[in-house]
Amino acid sequence: MSEEMNLSEVLQVRRDKLKKLREMGRDPYKIEKYDQTHFSQDIKDTFETMEGNEVSIAGRIMAKRTMGKAAFIDIQDKQGRIQSYVRKDAIGEEEYDVFVTYDIGDIVGVKGTVFKTKQGEISVRATDVKLLSKSLKPLPEKWHGLKDKELRYRQRYVDLIVNPDVKKTFIARTKAIKALRKYLDDRDFLEVETPILDSVASGANARPFITHHNTLDIDMYMRIATELHLKRLVVGGLDRVYEIGRLFRNEGMSPKHNPEFTTIEWYMAYADYEVMMKMCEEVVAEMAMAAAGTTKITFQGKEIDFTPPWRRVRMVDMVTEETGINFEEVETDEEARKIAKEKGIEVTKETSKGEIISLFFEEFCEEKLIQPTFVTHHPVEISPFAKRDPENPAYTHRFEAFANTWEIANAFSELNDPLDQRERFEDQLRKKELGDDETAMMDEDFLNALEVGLPPTGGIGIGIDRLVMLLTNSPTIRDVIFFPTMKPLDK
Numbered sequence: 001m002s003e004e005m006n007l008s009e010v011l012q013v014r015r016d017k018l019k020k021l022r023e024m025g026r027d028p029y030k031i032e033k034y035d036q037t038h039f040s041q042d043i044k045d046t047f048e049t050m051e052g053n054e055v056s057i058a059g060r061i062m063a064k065r066t067m068g069k070a071a072f073i074d075i076q077d078k079q080g081r082i083q084s085y086v087r088k089d090a091i092g093e094e095e096y097d098v099f100v101t102y103d104i105g106d107i108v109g110v111k112g113t114v115f116k117t118k119q120g121e122i123s124v125r126a127t128d129v130k131l132l133s134k135s136l137k138p139l140p141e142k143w144h145g146l147k148d149k150e151l152r153y154r155q156r157y158v159d160l161i162v163n164p165d166v167k168k169t170f171i172a173r174t175k176a177i178k179a180l181r182k183y184l185d186d187r188d189f190l191e192v193e194t195p196i197l198d199s200v201a202s203g204a205n206a207r208p209f210i211t212h213h214n215t216l217d218i219d220m221y222m223r224i225a226t227e228l229h230l231k232r233l234v235v236g237g238l239d240r241v242y243e244i245g246r247l248f249r250n251e252g253m254s255p256k257h258n259p260e261f262t263t264i265e266w267y268m269a270y271a272d273y274e275v276m277m278k279m280c281e282e283v284v285a286e287m288a289m290a291a292a293g294t295t296k297i298t299f300q301g302k303e304i305d306f307t308p309p310w311r312r313v314r315m316v317d318m319v320t321e322e323t324g325i326n327f328e329e330v331e332t333d334e335e336a337r338k339i340a341k342e343k344g345i346e347v348t349k350e351t352s353k354g355e356i357i358s359l360f361f362e363e364f365c366e367e368k369l370i371q372p373t374f375v376t377h378h379p380v381e382i383s384p385f386a387k388r389d390p391e392n393p394a395y396t397h398r399f400e401a402f403a404n405t406w407e408i409a410n411a412f413s414e415l416n417d418p419l420d421q422r423e424r425f426e427d428q429l430r431k432k433e434l435g436d437d438e439t440a441m442m443d444e445d446f447l448n449a450l451e452v453g454l455p456p457t458g459g460i461g462i463g464i465d466r467l468v469m470l471l472t473n474s475p476t477i478r479d480v481i482f483f484p485t486m487k488p489l490d491k
Contacts, residue, residue, distance in 0.1 A: 011136065028134050034132055036077075040080045040081055054111065056109065058075075084125075085115075091129055099129050108130060108131055169468075169472045172290075180464075192230070194226050198220065202443040203227035231459065235449045242264060243264070243266075259485050267459040284409075291468070316328060316395070319361055325339060355382060373403075380396050380424075384415075386398040387416070407466075412459055414458065
């Protein structure tokens with residue numbers, strides 16, 4: 001008999017059991033609540049004081065061993081697993097006859113007393129067992145395991161049941177985000193919410209998702225950044241604001257990219273990019289401690305030390321270090337384009353020296369940035385929302401933080417000159433007309449806000465998913481998002 005047929009029979013047997021329970025007036029789906037007084041790990045951790053006490057536990061049956069008039073079951077709750085010892089003479093013959101029909105995967109409630117078996121395992125001696133929900137499908141490991149990663153991501157609810165490390169990863173993610181919130185809340189930042197749908201897609205260079213509002217009869221965009229709305233709030237006098245939320249970018253998928261992802265952006269009036277730099281390394285270190293218990297984490301065999309302070313290097317200087325080419329000595333865009341072509345970097349007749357510096361950095365430098373590093377002073381052409389460096393207006397007071405060759409944060413001394421900002425928007429529009437569909441849109445209302453007056457402000461964005469990947473040694477972003485974007489099975 002084939003495995004598929006075996007599985008079909010199992011599914012039918014479970015449905016038959018449910019039918020019989022309903023005929024007996026024991027429909028588990030009609031139960032609405034259960035008085036759960038204790039959890040597995042708490043009982044184990046406090047056994048000396050818990051021994052002999054009555055408890056009421058609940059969870060999923062993960063293992064079952066029946067020996068005539070007695071049985072052992074392993075119950076999995078939110079903290080882990082604990083064994084329960086069930087005897088016919090303790091719960092009654094009728095109840096025991098029903099109990100032995102329960103399947104692995106069923107959710108039960110058990111009342112009983114805490115004890116330790118002869119083998120030394122802390123357990124609950126059952127006096128009552130109640131079926132709270134019937135599992136109509138067997139857990140996958142019984143048949144073929146949950147080895148297919150695609151299936152794991154599609155059925156995360158099963159993945160969480162059978163793979164304990166998955167739950168640990170998401171608990172670590174939550175701890176990291178709690179540490180992030182606490183860091184900012186302790187410094188008088190206000191958590192806010194800004195629109196996810198907007199009539200303008202701006203604040204970053206990215207391709208947006210487009211939808212349509214029927215009542216207004218206008219196209220709208222899923223947000224690609226929270227930046228411009230948060231800076232509007234700073235204009236309005238909310239000097240310290242942050243938002244943790246989803247962004248949406250209609251771009252490629254990879255181990256580091258999901259179309260929807262979580263970021264934090266925060267803005268602080270009367271601060272600059274150097275203040276953001278210090279805050280960035282401090283908060284990431286605290287997130288590492290919360291998630292991993294150390295600032296020295298191991299990712300895919302590499303140790304990465306998030307202990308502050310991190311290395312700081314200007315982008316143009318790192319390009320010189322890695323290529324021997326000093327673009328500060330290159331006077332014209334034309335000369336820069338010639339050098340780029342000699343190095344095999346694709347450019348057009350419109351490509352500027354600043355853009356070429358960035359291309360050289362991506363090609364020759366990013367792969368060297370394993371340890372946390374702040375790369376600073378980006379060219380103005382690639383930094384439409386950052387203040388210029390007063391000492392060299394070709395560059396900006398901006399940094400990107402890198403670790404494991406990945407960008408994990410991006411920050412500026414925010415541009416608050418409305419005239420300069422308009423010119424940069426117009427430059428972005430020129431690029432869009434030349435075919436670059438990832439450039440920022442003109443946002444007239446944001447320009448209006450700048451004309452009202454934005455104080456000197458430091459701002460930063462951190463990609464939470466990518467950072468959590470590092471802190472939990474997760475090789476793909478799908479491992480740190482509960483329900484990653486997946487191609488439909490029928491496509």
